[in-house]
Amino acid sequence: MHTFFPQPLPNAAIASDHRLAPNACYPQVMPTRQQVLVLYLSSSALDANVIAWATYDGTGTVDHMSGDSDEPLYRSGVEALADGWRLIQASPLAAHAPGDEFRTGYLKYEFFFEKLIDDE
Secondary structure (H helix, E strand, C coil): CEECCCCCCCCCCCCCCCCCCCCCCCCEECCEEEEEEEEEECCCCCCCCEEEEEEEECCCCCCCCCCCCCCCCCCCHHHHHHCCCEEEEECCCCCCCCCCCCCCCCCCEEEEEEEEEECC
């Protein structure tokens, strides 16, 4: 944690007995860390079922690995929103090329969420 102690302005007249109180409440800089949740949904609707997921924790408190959970944290993107995750990116809607409707080489409906955590 970083503590900010205000500095007097140059050429400011300050009484000789002026002191900053050692336990006073001065603005403090609190580092913010990001947690990221990636949900792949079964359709472009945010309330669609989660079919795949990934989590990344910038706070360093939890070390997630691929495949470390058999169940997603949430059943849909709406559940993640209700739990305080902020949606930062949704997949653009693009039409399938004829014949690609059933191609499974990628997961099309990807949503990125974040939480900002203040370190203490």
